[in-house]
Amino acid sequence: MSNVFTLMLLRETRLMFRRPAELVNPLVFFAIVIALFPLAVGPESQLLQTLSPGLLWVAALLAVLLSLDGLFRSDFEDGSLEQWVVSPHPLVVLVLAKVLAHWLYCGLALVMLSPLLALMLGMPLDRIPTLLLSLLLGTPVLSLLGAVGAALTVGLKRGGILLALLILPLYIPVLILGSGVIQAALQGLPTTGYLLWMASLTMLTVTLAPFAIAAGLRISVGE
Amino acid sequence: MNWTWFHKLGSPKWFYEISGRWLPWLSVSAVLLIVVGAVMGLAYAPPDYQQGNSFRIIYIHVPAAFLAQSTYISLAIAGVVGLVWKMKIADVAVQQAAPIGAWMTVIALVTGAVWGKPTWGAWWVWDARLTAMLILLFLYFGIIALGHAISNRESSAKACAILAIVGVVNIPIIKYSVDWWNTLHQPATFTITEKPAMPMEMWLPLLIMTIGFYCFFAAVLLMRMRLEVLRRESRTRWAQAEVARQIGRSA
Amino acid sequence: MTDAYLETVDLACERDWRLLFEHLHVSVKPKDMLQVSGPNGSGKTSLLRLLAGLMRPTTGDVLINGVSIHQQRNELTSNLLWLGHAAGIKGLLTAEENLMWLSALHHGASREQVWYALAAVGLAGFEDVPCHTLSAGQQRRVGLARLYLDAPALWILDEPFTALDKQAVTQLELHLAAHCNQGGMVVLTTHHPLQNAPSTFRELDLGQATL
Secondary structure: OHHHHHHHHHHHHHHHHOOHHHHHHHHHHHHHHHHHHHHHHOOOHHHHHHHHHHHHHHHHHHHHHHHHOOOOHHHHHOOHHHHHHOOOOOHHHHHHHHHHHHHHHHHHHHHHHHHHHHHHOOOOHHHHHHHHHHHHHHHHHHHHHHHHHHHHHOOOOOOHHHHHHHHHHHHHHHHHHHHHHHHHHHOOOOOHHHHHHHHHHHHHHHHHHHHHHHHHHHHHHHO | OOOHHHHHHOOHHHHHHHHHHHHHHHHHHHHHHHHHHHHHHHHHOOOEOOOEHHHHHHHHHHHHHHHHHHHHHHHHHHHHHHHHHOOHHHHHHHHHHHHHHHHHHHHHHHHHHHHHHHHHOOOOOOOHHHHHHHHHHHHHHHHHHHHHHOOOHHHHHHHHHHHHHHHHHHHHHHHHHHHHHHHHHOOOOOOOOOOOOOOHHHHHHHHHHHHHHHHHHHHHHHHHHHHHHHHHOOOOHHHHHHHHHHHHHHO | OOOOOEEEEEEEEEEOOEEEEEEEOOEEOOOOEEEEEOOOOOOHHHHHHHHOOOOOOOEEEEEEOOEEOOOOHHHHHOOEEEEOOOOOOOOOOEHHHHHHHHHHOOOOOOHHHHHHHHHHOOOOOOOOOEHHHOOHHHHHHHHHHHHHOOOOOEEEEEOOOOOOOHHHHHHHHHHHHHHHHOOOEEEEEOOOOOOOOOOOEEEEEOOOOOO
């Protein structure tokens, strides 16, 4: 079983690196959205610094959301999903590997890009670790919850906007906690408690979401 | 324990018959309770010592808000029943209850805004309760949109059920995080919910209205479900006979 | 009970308010080959997907050894080879990588076995070519190469002959017949009349009202 898990990761990695442009797209999107805000609200550094936790989180969230639309689409179209469903291996394991791959190549990449953008928004250097930690704990939740929506909408011709409609309300807690932690850090408040809350939210999602994703895929395949 | 009633409940024909018997009772009690509650609340309850007469909107706002939240929970429960026990009626219930819940959320939001104007001096305040209500409305929109997007009705019912279950797990987390967000950003504001104990003349109409709203919800839900059951069972003989009977009666 | 391995009981399927078939009783036992035929839209693919457990029937059930497949998914999935319209071939992966992955989803296969299977379908020399550069017929053959691996007993194949040339069609027909003779089972849809069917060949016409 763990063998299939690693093979799935390997397969996803191969697919990802044979189309490297798709790896870069969410990152470029992330950077562009962040660049839009100073242009929209003005370059005043105090204002940007106050807004920066929210901006970084909203931009990261949208970047993940956009990359999720295609998460299962090609597997659905070329019949791969059917093969996973008729396989004796548990679909939950396959799905978990697939989402882990998505997080590694999208979520983690966003986390690594975020310090640069945070500095451009004027966030002090000593707050960067909190930012990294909050995104590190939060982006898996974004990938997993988004995958639930992607699984439910994969059979639909134009699922993009619907996916956003389904998933964005579910993203609210992690957005609030994630940006709130950074805000608390900016105000010099202790953050450990909130980070622990985020960690438990992440654990909860890792435990439950794969079952919802697998159930959603079965429905989409069975249609 | 005898579980036959539970499985019988899953049969559309049985549901149609039994709900036809309940429907008049529910409708009559909904109308009676809402009329009595409204008259008591609007005419007989004393004005609030702080807010005067403007508080009377709670007789709509609070029952609607209650109903909006419990409808979402019942969506998830019906979803579980439909997914686990493959009960068709539960599938029907998920899709038919969602729009009612969404309307109740809208009523709660609008009356909340109307109430907010004299209380806070603004139509909309990012108060924790109102914000959580707004998010609930978005959750309802998601379920309704998904239900309309998937053309195969069995798949769409199952997909909605899964979304409702994921949503209901999220609701306490959303509530907690919104509360926390509220205290982080605007500590110690006046919230609607923290009120001194109400006298009996005030809360009795509220209780009556709330029960009336639940009866109204149940009646509307049954009506919608009966219609959907007829549509789904249109191939079967009993459904065709029933439609013929209804048409014959109205002609 | 009969000695059927896979059977359907009073199966009905409804798609988008339209009844495709009902009261369907089909049974497949070892060495059987069942061709599902009928006009477009008569529910051939739906029936195959029901048998493979990908879809749930409107009423009725699909049984393996007398027990519903939804109560023993493992019994079905570990004995089933399913080839749908789309065979699950990734254009960006090579033929070998595709086959290694698809077989890993089931029993697994060694590199030598995969190369042998690819050679058997006439794709020797194409092992490390990305599949999107292959022709439609060649891509189809990559999917069919799974039939030459250490395959499970029950094959459910949706239009396996599409895009194949004459010689490949004959070869596949013979291979299917050989599988049945060795005790395997094949359920397939095709519009093409089979030339080399085994003696146990039967046809199920969904276009006809009575079965």
